[in-house]
Amino acid sequence: MRSWLLLSILPLTQAIRIIQSNDDGWAEINIRTFFDALTNAGHDVVLSGPAENQSGTSSSDAPPKTVDADGCIFNSCPGGSPPTGSNATNPRLNYVNSFPVTSIMNGIDVTAPKFFGGAKPELALTGPNVGSNIGIQVPFSGTVGAAVAAVMEAGIPAIAFSGRSGDPTAWNQPTPLYSKIYAELALKITSQIVASGTPYLPQGVFLNVNFPEVTSSECNDIDDFRFIFTRVNPGIFSEKDTEWCGTNRLPTEYDIFFRDGCFVSISAGDASDKTTVDAARQKPVADKLKSILSCL
Template sequence: MRSSVLLGAVLPFAQAIRIVQSNDDGWAEINARTFFNSLSAAGHDIILSAPAENQSGKGSSDADPTTVDSDGCEFSSCPGGSPATGSNATDPRLNYVNSFPVTSMKNGIDVTAPALWSGETPELAVTGPNVGSNVGIQAPFSGTIGAAVHAAHTAKIPALAFSGVSGDPTAWDQATPIHSKVYADLALNLTSTIIDSGAPYLPDDVFLNVNFAEVTDTTCNDASQFKFILTRINTGILSDKDVEWCGSTRLPWEVDVVFLRGQCYASVSVGDANDKTTADATSQEAVLEKLKPLLTCL
């Protein structure tokens, strides 16, 4: 089955829900803002709660927010000496937290969301798309994954972590790079598929680790060119069997799919939110049933 369900075909059928978004590259980074705009345009109630500065590689670190230092937020998005938490002057859905990604996600779920949604909390959490991949041994150290794991494990909110190979940290007010557009389209495509599958969106204590291959001006420069592949986070040489899919009980390794295949692939790994490793076959099967409209075989 062709994996690339076209964006225009997905949006009219997506149920609008409450979504909290974070990342580890900072609240003003253009990947996150582009995805935020896509989710908003699709009709979702979306809030962004992300670090005031780039906090890549901080994993599951968590600490109380502090007053912004004299340098201000990243890309001059808030002045030095700003409060420990704050929002965009014209859009209260855009929020910074001067701390780690996990802290930002916590603040979004526990403070910002109820304040903006009359006491309601998020139904889904998304992170990223991260600037750079988060596959294999990168997973334990990723703040993008750390924030998603907090949502899934501690807050019991289903969570999707998105990352893309291409790009460098870019300010929200610059021209949108092609990779940001493609990654936002792909992330919205998968998010819509999960939402359309119905609640519960994911099994308990499960998150999805989704990585998009390289995008250039001439290759993989449109979401319709991508194929979604069900993968695993760790290689699984000594692990129990995976869900049976594509004629095998061993799913491909996400590192192999994203970096070694040389094609327009998106890896989708079902992660265990207890330890950031690959979830068991039962959880994989539940996700497989939801994502079959998107997935294809290598």
């Protein structure tokens, strides 16, 4: 994959401090592949994810506990391990034995400053989640919950990434094609937001991004994809969206999910309630992304 190699070896023009998390577990291959892509691009990255699969835990939060006898997900830490810990060979890879929200906040407040000279992260990235998070799924997603926590509790702009393909897979297995593609796409969106300058997102806003299915015959190269600006929830009775692609009503994430083709939905979500933000805050997001966005 020429595009994958290119993104892996060429540093970004601007490297920033990034905190990563997810709800599938710190040792799941999607987040590890994305960690490598971000690091290879020159970013200063710390991963702080749950010790176990915590999918569907929304915004739950609880103090981390000692790891039970079964150990961390995919045997990535032994039973009886401390409530928090790190990879033996790379201390930037960290687990927190609790929910995604707890994991990312521990990373923001405790772990990341050790690597960032006392500073906090500048951007929070969660996922790519194993499975889509669209529409009515969004409030229940731990991947979204972690992103929203970064925005609401720490004031850090955040992007939640989810991908339709795959099953939970250990970090030490051969990297599936979809993991590579999702890491490339997530890096492209991240690069666009970073290049747009600060503030990376309007106050109280997170991005909810969903990638389509990747197969050996379709949607298997980053150049196949088109990025569509969407809304999280249907807006029949809501206020008008920002003017975009000749209309003031954006397509929903469901519209993109059920459409044939290699379409990526990007929604500007309100971190206070995980729904679509108002038009006034959609517009600066669209302006930041406009050079990569397409119209249907």
